[in-house]
Structure formats: structure tokens, C-alpha cells
Amino acid sequence: MSVLLDRNTRVVVQGLGREGSFHAARMKEYGTKVVGATKPGKGGTTQEGVPLFDTMAQAVDATDANTSIVFVPAPFAMDAMLEAIDAGIDLVIAITEGIPVADMLKVAAVLETSGTTLVGPNGPGAITPGQAKVGIMPAENFSPGGIGFVSRSGTLTYEIADLLTRAGLGQSTCIGVGGDPVVGLPTPDAVRLLNEDPATEAIVIVGEIGGSAEEHAAEYLRAEGKKPAVAFIAGRSAPPGKRMGHAGAIVSGNQGTAESKVRAFEEAGIPVANAPSEIPDLVKQALRR
Amino acid sequence: MLDAEAPRDGGCVSEVGRVVADGDGDGETKAVPSRKRGDDARVETARQEDRLTASPRDRGIEERGESMGRGNERHQPTISSNGPVKLHEYQAKQLLARAGIPIPDGRLATTADEAERAARAIGASVAVKAQVHVGGRGKAGGIRIAKTPAEARDAAKAILGLEIKGLRVEKVYVERAADVDRELYLGITLDRDRRRPVVMLSTVGGMDIEQVAATDPDKIARGWPSPLLGLLPFEARALAFEAGVPEPQRDAVADIARKLFTVYVQTDASLVEINPLFVQKDRSLLAGDAKLDVDDNALYRQPELAKLKEISRDEEAEEKARALGFSYVQLDGDVGIIGNGAGLVMSTLDAVKLAGGRAANFLDVGGGAKEEVVRSALEIVLANPRVRSVLINIFGGITRGDEVAKGILAVIATHPPRVPLVIRLSGTEAEAGRKLLASAPLESRETMDDAAKEAVRLAKEPVRV
Numbered sequence: 001m002s003v004l005l006d007r008n009t010r011v012v013v014q015g016l017g018r019e020g021s022f023h024a025a026r027m028k029e030y031g032t033k034v035v036g037a038t039k040p041g042k043g044g045t046t047q048e049g050v051p052l053f054d055t056m057a058q059a060v061d062a063t064d065a066n067t068s069i070v071f072v073p074a075p076f077a078m079d080a081m082l083e084a085i086d087a088g089i090d091l092v093i094a095i096t097e098g099i100p101v102a103d104m105l106k107v108a109a110v111l112e113t114s115g116t117t118l119v120g121p122n123g124p125g126a127i128t129p130g131q132a133k134v135g136i137m138p139a140e141n142f143s144p145g146g147i148g149f150v151s152r153s154g155t156l157t158y159e160i161a162d163l164l165t166r167a168g169l170g171q172s173t174c175i176g177v178g179g180d181p182v183v184g185l186p187t188p189d190a191v192r193l194l195n196e197d198p199a200t201e202a203i204v205i206v207g208e209i210g211g212s213a214e215e216h217a218a219e220y221l222r223a224e225g226k227k228p229a230v231a232f233i234a235g236r237s238a239p240p241g242k243r244m245g246h247a248g249a250i251v252s253g254n255q256g257t258a259e260s261k262v263r264a265f266e267e268a269g270i271p272v273a274n275a276p277s278e279i280p281d282l283v284k285q286a287l288r289r
Numbered sequence: 290m291l292d293a294e295a296p297r298d299g300g301c302v303s304e305v306g307r308v309v310a311d312g313d314g315d316g317e318t319k320a321v322p323s324r325k326r327g328d329d330a331r332v333e334t335a336r337q338e339d340r341l342t343a344s345p346r347d348r349g350i351e352e353r354g355e356s357m358g359r360g361n362e363r364h365q366p367t368i369s370s371n372g373p374v375k376l377h378e379y380q381a382k383q384l385l386a387r388a389g390i391p392i393p394d395g396r397l398a399t400t401a402d403e404a405e406r407a408a409r410a411i412g413a414s415v416a417v418k419a420q421v422h423v424g425g426r427g428k429a430g431g432i433r434i435a436k437t438p439a440e441a442r443d444a445a446k447a448i449l450g451l452e453i454k455g456l457r458v459e460k461v462y463v464e465r466a467a468d469v470d471r472e473l474y475l476g477i478t479l480d481r482d483r484r485r486p487v488v489m490l491s492t493v494g495g496m497d498i499e500q501v502a503a504t505d506p507d508k509i510a511r512g513w514p515s516p517l518l519g520l521l522p523f524e525a526r527a528l529a530f531e532a533g534v535p536e537p538q539r540d541a542v543a544d545i546a547r548k549l550f551t552v553y554v555q556t557d558a559s560l561v562e563i564n565p566l567f568v569q570k571d572r573s574l575l576a577g578d579a580k581l582d583v584d585d586n587a588l589y590r591q592p593e594l595a596k597l598k599e600i601s602r603d604e605e606a607e608e609k610a611r612a613l614g615f616s617y618v619q620l621d622g623d624v625g626i627i628g629n630g631a632g633l634v635m636s637t638l639d640a641v642k643l644a645g646g647r648a649a650n651f652l653d654v655g656g657g658a659k660e661e662v663v664r665s666a667l668e669i670v671l672a673n674p675r676v677r678s679v680l681i682n683i684f685g686g687i688t689r690g691d692e693v694a695k696g697i698l699a700v701i702a703t704h705p706p707r708v709p710l711v712i713r714l715s716g717t718e719a720e721a722g723r724k725l726l727a728s729a730p731l732e733s734r735e736t737m738d739d740a741a742k743e744a745v746r747l748a749k750e751p752v753r754v
Contacts, residue, residue, distance in 0.1 A: 026687075074586065074589075075589060075590070098586045099586060100557055100584050100586045100587035100590075101479060101557075101559060101584050101586065101587075102516065102554065102557050102584065102587065104484075105479075105484060105485065105486065105516035106516050106517060108484040108485075108516075109484075109485075109515055109516050109517050110517075136687070137686065138685075138686035138687055138716065138717050140717050141686070141716060141717065151632070152632065153630060153631065153632020153633065154630045154631070154632065154633075155628075155629050155630025155632065155633040155684040155686060155716075156630055156632030156633045156635075156636055156684075157632070158684055158686050158716055159633060159636075159684050159715055159716065162684075162715065162716055179631055179632070181479060181481050182479070182481065182484050186484075206632070208631075208632055208635060209635070211481045211482070212481070212482060213481075213482075216482070232636075234632045234633075234635035234636045234639065235635040235638070235639065236639045236642070237638045237639045237641070237642035237648065238635060238638065238651075239620065242618050242651075243618070244616075244618060244631060244634070244635050244651055245616040245630075245631025245632075245634060245635070245651065245653040246631040246632070247586060248481075249631060249635065253499045254499075274643060275636070275639070275640055275643065275737065275738055276636055276737065277736055277737065277738055
């Protein structure tokens with residue numbers, strides 16, 4: 001078992017441009033079933049061996065796809081996500097960066113009444129090592145195992161997955177929830193999925209400054225945690241009022257500070273690593289307890 | 290008169306120099322609004338509406354774009370590129386007026402002469418208000434009351450050129466003083482937890498809403514309208530009831546809330562605030578101060594608002610970096626930082642702090658780290674004279690570590706940097722990359738922690754010649 005992705009994942013690519021086709025090829029190499037892509041006006045043809053469809057509805061009808069990955073540029077990303085949701089797809093993974101918040105609020109409102117799960121935007125996607133990769137992460141750094149991994153970051157996720165892999169700690173599913181202030185699957189929801197996943201033995205949560213998703217995740221685990229967890233918060237030295245790369249990574253007033261997040265995890269009995277390098281040992285200790 | 294009121298921080302002034310908070314939500318201590326009233330208060334009429342209806346274009350963005358242009362030539366410092374685009378009070382008010390929200394009659398002035406003419410045209414007591422993107426204008430002497438055009442001239446003379454928290458005042462807004470009875474707060478922003486806009490209304494206006502939220506949360510009524518439907522009439526009414534707005538203003542406040550929501554949506558605002566929202570003695574409502582921040586992800590579809598972006602000297606490097614697709618934030622330490630990925634760079638900053646040093650900047654080059662990227666990034670970081678060492682932390686993912694190393698070596702060969710470099714490569718083919726770097730004139734470390742320690746040590750060493 002795993003969450004979100006497994007061997008039955010069938011992916012349609014939305015936005016088969018330069019980045020989209022590069023990563024579609026990497027996903028196929030990994031063994032992910034990339035069953036099609038949408039390109040309005042090119043339906044019925046193929047591109048690099050990928051069947052093209054005019055609409056998501058047609059793609060889903062023809063391929064039985066259950067997942068889509070969105071690479072389309074920010075101005076058109078809302079439309080792409082809504083089209084995928086409308087086509088009744090189970091999982092949408094949005095890689096696109098720079099989507100206006102107002103668009104994401106609309107998408108979030110539509111998600112409330114749909115059965116679709118959205119991961120991202122502005123994230124690396126998700127991977128169930130050994131089964132399926134729907135994202136842009138370098139697969140070499142991941143390995144199958146029992147660590148469920150949730151992160152708001154991209155490269156930091158790869159870095160920590162690499163550290164875990166080197167320490168012999170394989171991963172059940174890694175979910176890059178995205179660095180925007182409004183995302184489809186916020187950290188607490190992703191943590192919930194892993195907490196309820198029988199294949200996940202321990203959870204690693206990589207948060208960063210801004211918002212209060214980490215606090216809510218800590219609250220949830222404090223009440224309902226079934227397995228050990230370890231956390232890390234990026235941006236502990238960031239000054240207030242400055243956005244640190246990610247649109248969502250900003251301390252405003254007394255909101256979203258690293259201290260508040262560290263405190264929330266510690267109060268929930270979840271050890272917080274001072275540096276990514278400490279995470280594997282903390283996970284091993286937590287698993288021994 | 291203002292001096293006597295000096296402890297009050299503020300943005301908006303009623304008739305006789307009572308300074309009230311500027312509601313900029315910057316977390317600063319805000320004034321408790323004084324209940325003193327001036328004897329010679331004059332009633333503000335709806336005349337500014339005449340002006341608006343007479344010439345709607347007059348207050349349009351188009352025209353303001355031009356006046357902005359003039360401001361930029363003078364190198365007006367202000368808006369941060371790293372976050373929302375902030376509008377000046379007068380710009381925000383013009384957007385409110387366009388949506389039908391009553392604002393005081395006001396005019397922009399960049400000279401004392403213009404301020405005098407503006408006051409004469411308004412024909413009443415005026416407030417002369419510094420237009421700078423910092424909180425605490427009033428406290429810093431950036432707001433003065435003038436009863437005559439001559440006084441307005443003197444006030445503008447005193448305010449123009451003033452440095453408020455490092456920003457030079459280049460523009461003042463001359464505005465008819467209101468006849469204030471009470472003050473309300475009205476604001477709309479994003480509620481990240483609920484993934485909805487939140488509309489906040491309070492009868493405790495004129496204060497920093499964060500402070501009210503902390504000390505008196507019950508004083509703020511909140512509503513979370515659907516982003517698909519907008520703020521519906523019943524929701525706006527419910528807010529007015531919940532906030533305890535009295536009957537004479539209830540409908541008008543609900544109406545302004547709905548209009549403000551329209552502004553929030555139409556401008557892609559991340560924050561829009563009327564604080565204070567004056568209730569005048571004649572029971573009419575008037576926006577005392579206004580704040581509007583625009584989501585910079587939405588600027589591509591807000592070309593008029595994008596034009597209002599102003600860049601300060603401090604932010605020139607941030608803008609340059611942004612043009613290259615990097616994300617850069619200048620900090621006050623001496624260890625320059627370059628990395629790929631926001632989270633990784635944030636962690637690198639943290640590692641430097643843990644090692645007892647201070648980062649000079651945040652620089653995320655985004656995806657891969659090819660030669661060109663490393664070269665431009667180094668240029669930006671080394672332009673900061675405070676930088677004493679540079680720590681490059683790259684995760685080789687899709688771009689392999691050995692390729693990254695080759696890029697770094699090429700840059701060093703052609704552009705030897707003026708300070709020592711510490712490189713830390715991790716991820717795919719990192720070992721191969723480190724081998725390539727072994728003979729280069731730089732320090733290569735295997736872990737982020739070790740690299741941070743070395744960069745901090747080097748930054749503390751005497752300057753190498």
C-alpha cells in the first residue's frame with residue numbers, strides 16, 4: 001500500500017511543452033504509466049509516443065486515467081486544474097509556479113465539492129518509490145520503504161530523501177505539497193493520509209515559515225498520531241516581512257514564525273531537527289521507541 | 290499641535306490634528322484613537338462625489354500612471370519586489386472611489402506650491418500626508434493639519450524630503466479633513482487556513498487590527514465569502530450586525546463592504562483595508578486611510594497596477610535577480626548564499642546561523658545550476674560589499690552534480706571571485722562533482738553543516754589580498 005500513487009496510477013500530462021515532455025519521459029523511464037496528454041487541436045495524434053487528446057474528458061474516456069500532472073503556464077493553470085477536476089480525475093498534481101492566489105482560491109472552492117485530490121501547485125509532485133513517480137523529482141534519491149514524507153519544498157525534499165535513502169530509510173510515499181499560500185493538499189491533510197496508511201511506519205514533515213499548516217499538522221498528530229514523526233522547519237533565521245523564495249514562505253507580524261512551528265511539534269512530542277542532516281538519526285530513534 | 294500628539298502613530302487626521310493609526314497592519318504599535326474633537330470641525334459633504342461623477346477618468350489609473358511616471362524619474366524608493374506590490378494611500382483611495390466608496394476630496398502634490406494649490410482648490414482645512422510605504426508616518430512627522438493654503442504649503446515643505454525609516458518622502462497627499470464622529474475598521478485578506486478570503490469589520494477602527502485581534506478578538510466580526518460567489522448581501526449584513534454597527538450606518542457599511550470586496554477581486558489584492566472608516570457627524574461614511582497590496586503573481590493581468598511598482602535602491606539587486614529568474618533577498622550578514630530551491634536556500638541560511646554566522650542574502654537560482662546561472666548569481670551576491678565569503682549549496686537533481694561542478698569551475702577560471710568560495714554539492718553524482726572540485730581554488734565540503742561552518746570561518750578571517 002501507499003498513498004495517492006501506486007502501480008495502478010495512469011497519468012495524463014497537461015502541458016506537454018519543453019518541461020512537460022522532459023519530465024513525462026523521466027516518469028515513463030521510472031515505470032509510471034503515462035497514458036496520454038492534452039493538446040487542444042492535436043487530438044488523435046501522438047507526441048514522443050504519448051497519445052494526444054483535445055480535452056481531458058476525452059483523455060479520461062479513452063485511457064481510464066486516474067491522475068493528471070499540470071505543467072501549463074500560470075495564467076492557464078487554473079483552467080487546466082478545473083478541467084481535470086471536471087473530468088472526474090482522482091488526483092491532480094500541479095507543478096506550475098506563480099499562480100495567482102485568487103485562482104487558487106477558486107480551485108480550492110471547487111475542490112470542496114469534488115472527489116478530486118490536488119497536490120501542489122508550486123511543488124515537485126509526489127512519488128511512491130518503486131511504483132510511480134508523478135512529478136519532477138530526481139528518482140535516484142528515493143528508495144522504497146516505510147517513511148512517509150511530506151514537504152513544502154522542492155530540492156530540500158530531494159536532499160532529505162537522499163539523506164534518508166543513504167541511511168537505509170526508504171520511503172512509502174513522498175508528497176511535495178507546494179510552496180504557495182493556497183495549495184490543494186495542505187500539510188495536515190497530507191500527514192493524515194500517511195498517518196492512515198498501513199505501509200507508512202514513520203512520518204517526516206518538512207515545513208517552512210509562513211502560515212500555520214505545521215501547527216495544525218502537529219495538533220492533528222498530537223490527537224490522532226498512530227506512528228512516530230520527525231519534523232524540520234526551514235527558515236528559522238529568516239527575517240520577518242521578507243518572502244523567502246516561495247510565495248507562502250513569509251513571516252507576517254507574529255504569524256508563521258519558525259518558533260511557533262517548532263514549539264507546536266515539540267508540544268506534540270515530535271522531535272524537530274536543527275538541520276536536515278539530523279533527520280535520519282531522529283527517525284531511527286523515533287522508530288526504536 | 291501635532292507635536293503635542295506626537296506619541297500617536299498614524300496615518301489619518303481628522304480636523305484638528307488628531308492623528309489616528311494608519312492601519313497598515315505592519316505590526317507596529319498603533320495609537321489609541323483620541324476622542325478629542327476640534328471646535329472648528331467642518332462637515333465633509335459629498336462634494337468629492339460630484340468631482341468623481343463629473344469626471345470619472347480624472348481619478349482613473351490611466352492618469353495616475355502618468356503621475357507615477359514622474360515619481361519614478363525622481364527615483365522614488367519604496368515597493369518591495371519580494372512580495373506584494375504595495376499601493377500608496379492616494380492610489381488605493383482612487384481605486385476605492387472608482388468602486389463607489391466615498392473618499393475625502395484629495396490631490397497629490399510633489400512640491401509645496403502644488404500642495405498650496407491643492408488646499409486652495411479643496412477650500413477647507415486639509416491633512417497633508419506623506420506618501421511612503423512605511424508605517425508610523427504620523428509619529429515621524431509625516432502628517433500635518435493645515436487650516437489655510439499657506440499652512441498647507443508650510444506643511445508640505447516640512448514633509449517633502451523628510452526621511453521616514455530610511456525612505457525619502459517625495460509626494461504628499463493633500464486631503465480635506467473629515468468631521469469624525471466614530472471610526473470603523475474594514476479589511477479583506479486571505480485566510481490561508483480556510484483557503485478563503487476573510488472580510489473583517491470592527492467598530493474599533495483606527496487601530497492596528499492585529500493588535501485588536503490579539504487583545505480584543507471579539508471586537509472583530511469576520512466572514513468568509515465564497516471566492517466563486519463574492520460577498521453576498523446577506524453576508525455583508527450579517528457582518529454589520531455582528532460587528533455592532535448601529536442602525537443609521539448599517540446598510541451603508543454593508544454596501545461599502547461589498548464594494549470593497551469587488552475591489553479585492555478586481556485588483557487581485559492580497560490585502561485591502563480601510564482603516565479608519567470614518568463615520569462623520571452627519572452620519573455619512575468616508576474612507577480615512579486605505580491600504581492595498583497586489584498579489585505579484587497576478588501582475589501579468591494587472592498591467593495598470595504593475596506600473597505602480599516602485600523599487601528602492603536597496604531592492605535594485607532584488608529586481609535584477611528577479612529579471613534573471615532568481616529569487617533574491619538582501620540580508621544584513623556577510624556570508625553570501627547561493628542555492629537551488631527555496632527550501633534548500635532557507636536551510637542553508639539556517640545552517641550559517643547555527644554555525645555562528647550571518648547570511649548576507651537569500652539567493653535561489655531555481656532549477657539547475659549551469660555555468661551561466663552560477664556566473665550571474667555570483668555577480669549579484671558579490672555586488673554586495675558586505676560579503677566576505679560565499680557559500681554555494683547546490684543539490685544535483687535533474688542537473689547532475691558533475692555538470693554543476695564543471696559550471697562552477699568554468700566561472701572561477703574566467704571570473705575569479707574577490708572572496709573565498711565554499712561549495713557544497715549533494716544529490717545525484719555529487720561525489721563525481723566533488724572530485725572535479727578537489728583541485729580547484731575553493732573549499733568543497735560534503736555536508737551542509739560543514740560547508741556553513743567553513744564559510745562562516747572564512748568570513749571572519751582578515752581580508753585576503
